[in-house]
Amino acid sequence: MQRGRLVGAFVALCALLVSGCSGTENSSTPATWPPAPAGLERFYEQRIEWGSCADFGGPEDRLPPRTECAMVTVPIDYARPDGPTARLALSRLPATGDKIGSLLLNPGGPGVSGLSTVAVGHGTALAQRFDRVGFDPRGVGSSVPAIVCLTPEQADAERAEPPLENTPEGIAAAEADNHEYARRCADRSGVDLLAHVGTREVVQDMDVLRAALGDEKLTYLGYSYGTRLGSAYAEKYPGNVRALVLDGAVDSAQDPVQESLRQAAGFQGVFDAYAADCANSPDCPLGTDPAEAVARFRALVSPLAGAPAATADPRGLSYGDAITGVQQALYTDDLWDVLTQGLTELRAGNGDTLLGLADMYDGRRADGSYANIQDAFNAIRCVDDPRITDRAIVGRQDTEYRRAAPFLDDGRGTGAAPLELCAAWPVPNTSTPHRVSAPGLPTTVVVSTTEDPATPYQAGVDLADQLGAALITFRGNRHTAALVAGDQCLDAAVIDYLVELAAPEPGLTC
Structure with a gap:
């Protein structure tokens, strides 16, 4: 019974050892920030206690030195904020220089742990200017409860x-x-968890993470299925977006038959x-x-x-x-x-x-x-x-x-x-x-690879059109490329966008 998956192509970004750190993230929310939805204040205003990663991830999660880990609490059912909760596993590599904010990362799947994605952008301006934050979506990896x-x-x-x-x-x-x-x-797993593990809930979790991490607006890099999370977040919270890079696009307008073919x-x-x-x-x-x-x-x-x-x-x-x-x-x-x-x-x-x-x-x-x-x-x-x-x-x-x-x-x-x-x-x-609609969304970036086996090129073209995003074409035979394929043309454009909010030149092909 084979079941295909859409997953970013960096299963083994690095083979480094875990190092524990500690700290507390103060997420007190300035009055000018987007207000927490009614009844969800305790989730949006929670403090993140960063510490050792010793109990996070499996042997497949290769976390670089200095990585910190933590748990963030979210309601299993956002319609019942006083009901059962889930705990999301997070990893973080703190910025080494003048910090802009957090860069939230997701590798795809769905179902793949995101903890090791903190290695993305090592040695670049992303590492200097952002806390790189990976997360295991609800039900996935080290998050509790697990599917x-x-x-x-x-x-x-x-x-x-x-x-x-x-x-x-x-x-x-x-x-x-x-x-x-x-x-x-x-x-x-329980039917209550199974009923609430979809994209609908994860994008709400991402907004909780944005606030708990201390960011007024979200900066996000998502690969493969992570592009579906990013586009769905943009649709639900367009005013909360600072920057989105979506690489290996899943076009939410496709039905499952179209996608499989x-x-x-x-x-x-x-x-x-x-x-x-x-x-x-x-x-x-x-x-x-x-x-x-x-x-x-x-x-x-x-x-x-x-x-x-x-x-x-x-x-x-x-x-x-x-x-x-x-x-x-x-x-x-x-x-x-x-x-x-x-x-x-x-x-x-x-x-x-x-x-x-x-x-x-x-x-x-x-x-x-x-x-x-x-x-x-x-x-x-x-x-x-x-x-x-x-x-x-x-x-x-x-x-x-x-x-x-x-x-x-x-x-x-x-x-x-x-x-x-x-x-x-x-x-x-x-x-x-459905076609994604996100009025008021700032400039975003979609990366699509010409010979991508899992999320074919046209899906990226279509998603960029729906979002009004800048499209970067990458010529290659692989699934996802930004910051993982080693291409200087692509990486420079993505980094300049995330750091400086500089849109890529129209029609950029790398």
């Missing part, structure tokens, strides 16, 4: 399942699996680019003719549907994990050499490298435990997007997806398909697709 659906053993078992045929029996079995997964989420085409495009690059080597595991790459790839991975490939780990490499590992490597061309290694191993009957890539994507740790990336992704997606219950639409979507991404087509298409997980979800969706 939990599967035990590690159940997650391993789900990943090992062979793909089902899209026969009536296979479709019924897949839908039964979805109902069981949804039941487990409701039992372990654009993403399929995006991944196929990057697979083709990888295959063409690989073909320059006589040892390319997909051969030296890019026109044959899809067929050669299918010949490597399709047999895994019957039996996993051998690995040093007793799990072996399942078909689903092979596909996940390949897609993980296609998020950035920095991993193309690793992908070649994995496919070369698979050609020899070994799946170690691809299994490692799949573990990276799914948040599986060396000890067998999991970050809650996948469970949180599913829960957030299912309250953010309208559910599709029309079997004709689902069948057409499956057919068009296979046509758009032939390297992912397992040959089991029949014109019918299972209803997706969200059709079985125990709480209703809280957002619907």
Whole structure:
């Protein structure tokens, strides 16, 4: 049961050790600031107690020295501010020079921890002028309570399942699996939490964070799904925005079907680019003719549907994990050499490298435990997007997806398909697709990459149009680029905007 995710491409920005610091953020609100909504004053006016990060994050969260951590309290349901609360995990690297304010950061997902994003902009004017602040959205990572659906053993078992045929029996079995997964989420996380983990609530949390951090207006850098948070914040609080950079845009006007088909085409495009690059080597595991790459790839991975490939780990490499590992490597061309290694191993009957890539994507740790990336992704997606219950639409979507991404087509298409997980979800969706409207919003910046597999270029063009934002085009084969791709043209424009509020030149392409 594979589920795609939109996540910023800097899983391992740095490999530095945690260092604890301490301090108190005084967030007493000047009278000229935006007033706290009635009944929420205690959340907006709370004091942040910064301290050690020793109890924050997992081994995948690599926090630089000097990083401080803290918790901020928010209501689970903003309509019931006196009801149950959640605690959001924050990380901070204090500004080293003349401070402008805080730069709030989110890496995407949804469901990915944001604590390690404080490393973004290291050694630049951003580090001098801003407290760089990462956060785990409600239900995610170190925030409490956390979204939990599967035990590690159940997650391993789900990943090992062979793909089902899209026969009536296979479709019924897949839908039964979805109902069981949804039941487990409701039992372990609680329906009250599940009903309030969407973008609708997170943007309200972001405004609480703005005030608690001591900022009159929000300065924000969001990647991938983080662009949806940023655009939704702009729509709800346009007067509270100082600066927004949205990189790897999610266009909120797209419905889930449109988004999935654009993403399929995006991944196929990057697979083709990888295959063409690989073909320059006589040892390319997909051969030296890019026109044959899809067929050669299918010949490597399709047999895994019957039996996993051998690995040093007793799990072996399942078909689903092979596909996940390949897609993980296609998020950035920095991993193309690793992908070649994995496919070369698979050609020899070994799946170690691809299994490692799949573990990276799914948040599986060396000890067998999991970050809650996948469970949180599913829960957030299912309250953010309208559910599709029309079997004709689902069948057409499956057919068009296979046509758009032939390297992912397992040959089991029949014109019918299972209803997706969200059709079985125990709480209703809280957002619907719509064009973003934010009258009075100051100049913002959207970065869109020409060959982005997960959030294709056109989505950024469309979002920039809706926001009236400056669009920066980045030419590359990766998902997200600002301050993570090492491009001086792009980074200088983004930094100048965030620090000086200088809009990029019209039509800037890097």
